[in-house]
Amino acid sequence: MIFNAKGFLFDMDGTLVDSTAVVESVWRDFCAEYGLDTQAVIAYAHGRQTIDTLTHFIGAGEKTNKIAASLEEVEINTTEGVTEVKGAAALLSKLPPDSWALVTSAGRMLAENRMKAANLPLPIVMVCAEDVMTGKPSPEGYIKAALALGLEPGECVVFEDASAGIKAGLASGASVIAVQPDALGASEAHAVSELSDIMVKISGERFNIICG
Numbered sequence: 064m065i066f067n068a069k070g071f072l073f074d075m076d077g078t079l080v081d082s083t084a085v086v087e088s089v090w091r092d093f094c095a096e097y098g099l100d101t102q103a104v105i106a107y108a109h110g111r112q113t114i115d116t117l118t119h120f121i122g123a124g125e126k127t128n129k130i131a132a133s134l135e136e137v138e139i140n141t142t143e144g145v146t147e148v149k150g151a152a153a154l155l156s157k158l159p160p161d162s163w164a165l166v167t168s169a170g171r172m173l174a175e176n177r178m179k180a181a182n183l184p185l186p187i188v189m190v191c192a193e194d195v196m197t198g199k200p201s202p203e204g205y206i207k208a209a210l211a212l213g214l215e216p217g218e219c220v221v222f223e224d225a226s227a228g229i230k231a232g233l234a235s236g237a238s239v240i241a242v243q244p245d246a247l248g249a250s251e252a253h254a255v256s257e258l259s260d261i262m263v264k265i266s267g268e269r270f271n272i273i274c275g
Contacts, residue, residue, distance in 0.1 A: 064253050066238050066272040070212045070219040071163035072205055074110070075174055077224035078242050079151040079165075080181045084144040089134055097121060110225025112168045112198035139173045142180035148242070150258030152183055157263050162270070164188035164208040166221075168198050168228075188212055199227040202235035209237065220272055223252070240274060 076082050087105055094101040099120055108116040114131040121127055155163070164186050167174050171191040178185055188211040190204045197203050202216070209216040221232030221239045229252050232239040239252035240261070255261060255274050262273040 064274040066220050067269055068220040069269050070214045072166050072208050072219050072221045074223045074228045075167040078222050079148055080177045081146050081148050082177055085141050089137055110199050110227035112192050115198050139176055142176055145177050145180040147181040147183055154258045160187055164212055166190045166204040166208045200230035202231045205232055205235035
């Protein structure tokens with residue numbers, strides 16, 4: 064499969080950064096305290112903002128906002144075990160700095176900490192939780208990132224692993240490559256088992272993205 068694009072829009076957790084151990088530990092502790100099904104919460108949380116997951120399971124309100132802030136603080140301060148997803152650094156090293164952006168459901172401080180912990184470069188354009196009115200599966204973040212690169216979403220390829228993010232990418236009008244996708248939402252995206260399956264070749268002002 065070959066995609067032709069001018070820009071690259073990357074999700075972070077599960078796509079560029081492996082933060083599974085930290086994320087699951089935080090949600091396990093929360094579920095134990097509130098008597099919720101851990102697997103159900105983690106499955107729903109994948110790719111979504113913390114506040115959206117909490118609102119779904121315990122409702123909106125000031126208490127929910129405080130819990131979200133507390134959970135995010137734990138994640139910000141916990142980087143042990145955070146690593147790059149296989150092939151992430153190699154792929155990013157091939158891309159001009161002004162050709163790619165990060166679109167994440169994490170807050171900016173958390174995103175910066177995790178990218179640094181995984182020894183990955185920070186892009187010029189980052190669209191984080193506080194930069195959007197509605198999180199994934201809304202396409203808002205991907206549309207904002209494309210425009211910040213001076214492109215239309217249809218000129219970009221989105222790299223995602225979560226159902227919510229895949230839906231967001233497709234809804235933005237971009238092409239979507241699903242990296243080790245979860246069970247839902249990947250049917251309309253081209254799936255690859257890992258980032259090292261992807262080759263990028265420059266063709267004028269555009270890139271040919273070749274998926275193995």
